[in-house]
Amino acid sequence: MSLKRNITIETLVISLLVSIMTIILMGLFLDFETTTLSIGTEVLKNNEAVTKSANAVTSVVTYFRGFDTLGEVTILFLSIFGIGLGLEGYKEKLNIFAYDNNLLKIAVDVLFPLIILFGFYVIIHGHLSPGGGFQGGVIIASAFLLMFLAKNNDFSLNHKIMELIEALSGASFILIGVLGLLIVNRFFDNFLPLGEIGKLFSGGVIPLIYIFVGLKVSAEITALVEYFIRIKDVE
Amino acid sequence: MLSSFNQTPFLHTVITIGSLLLLTIGLVGALSKKNLFKIFLSLAIAEASLFIYFIGMHFEVGKIAPIVTDEVIQFSSNMVDPVPQAMILTTIVIAIAVLALALSFIINYFKLTNNMRVDEMNELGEGR
Numbered sequence: 001m002s003l004k005r006n007i008t009i010e011t012l013v014i015s016l017l018v019s020i021m022t023i024i025l026m027g028l029f030l031d032f033e034t035t036t037l038s039i040g041t042e043v044l045k046n047n048e049a050v051t052k053s054a055n056a057v058t059s060v061v062t063y064f065r066g067f068d069t070l071g072e073v074t075i076l077f078l079s080i081f082g083i084g085l086g087l088e089g090y091k092e093k094l095n096i097f098a099y100d101n102n103l104l105k106i107a108v109d110v111l112f113p114l115i116i117l118f119g120f121y122v123i124i125h126g127h128l129s130p131g132g133g134f135q136g137g138v139i140i141a142s143a144f145l146l147m148f149l150a151k152n153n154d155f156s157l158n159h160k161i162m163e164l165i166e167a168l169s170g171a172s173f174i175l176i177g178v179l180g181l182l183i184v185n186r187f188f189d190n191f192l193p194l195g196e197i198g199k200l201f202s203g204g205v206i207p208l209i210y211i212f213v214g215l216k217v218s219a220e221i222t223a224l225v226e227y228f229i230r231i232k233d234v235e
Numbered sequence: 236m237l238s239s240f241n242q243t244p245f246l247h248t249v250i251t252i253g254s255l256l257l258l259t260i261g262l263v264g265a266l267s268k269k270n271l272f273k274i275f276l277s278l279a280i281a282e283a284s285l286f287i288y289f290i291g292m293h294f295e296v297g298k299i300a301p302i303v304t305d306e307v308i309q310f311s312s313n314m315v316d317p318v319p320q321a322m323i324l325t326t327i328v329i330a331i332a333v334l335a336l337a338l339s340f341i342i343n344y345f346k347l348t349n350n351m352r353v354d355e356m357n358e359l360g361e362g363r
Contacts, residue, residue, distance in 0.1 A: 015262035040316030079332035
């Protein structure tokens with residue numbers, strides 16, 4: 001099958017036109033003149049006094065737009081739930097993507113704890129450095145992906161513990177929001193001592209929220225990876 | 236001569252043209268391929284163009300990341316706007332969730348009908 005048959009002139013012209021129109025539309029909506037007053041400058045001005053978090057992006061994600069993050073985590077949970085509906089009654093599945101490689105099998109025992117540790121480091125330091133709950137969660141899931149690739153069917157997850165971690169971290173995330181509503185009168189407001197900017201124990205509830213988000217995301221992405229890697233039915 | 240490349244309008248032009256090309260690549264893939272996997276992965280490529288455009292257009296030369304470190308002592312107006320970055324973080328996670336759900340639907344569709352091509356889908360009885 002040649003390239004000419006697959007991509008006709010029509011599709012090329014249509015997609016070029018659509019993309020040009022999309023970019024023009026975006027240019028109309030987002031007029032990029034540098035203004036002195038925007039939400040960003042406001043956030044940067046107030047961030048140090050309000051949250052004491054060294055990373056402004058983290059404080060936007062978890063504090064100023066914490067409700068947004070709750071919706072985001074809910075969407076991720078619903079997508080994993082929809083994927084789980086496609087599973088046929090928790091039947092035993094076989095791993096079809098494993099490498100049968102002895103070097104990888106030995107090396108993964110050394111690498112697995114290190115990658116998990118790095119993931120937790122990224123999660124816990126989310127309010128001090130680039131990174132955070134989502135990024136660290138995906139790093140932890142990548143450690144499990146390496147485990148699935150190296151150890152063929154010898155490695156399997158304990159689904160009860162995974163579900164427990166996911167449910168408890170999601171519930172604690174909402175609990176922090178409700179506690180903020182009860183104590184300080186705003187959903188996801190800060191009810192803990194703020195501390196000093198730049199230290200590990202600072203930012204009030206921001207590190208707590210990101211730790212729970214990280215645990216939830218890591219459990220969910222690991223379940224996702226397991227679904228896509230164990231796909232063949234046992235005969 | 237190199238300093239003329241390191242100007243904000245030039246970088247914005249490069250980012251606009253690059254994201255346009257990436258959007259075109261994704262749309263060509265989504266419209267011309269027949270395999271369902273390739274269609275949805277092409278849509279993921281087209282989404283990536285949006286991320287690059289949104290983050291890139293909010294970058295200006297000389298501004299730094301909105302993080303306080305040992306060298307950067309306090310927040311100032313010399314920092315990049317943090318709100319678009321947080322929004323794109325949200326968008327990336329949602330894109331991953333939607334892509335994973337779509338791929339799982341494709342796997343289940345293939346298990347049920349043994350077919351993965353768009354032009355051979357005929358479950359509703361049309362096109363006979």
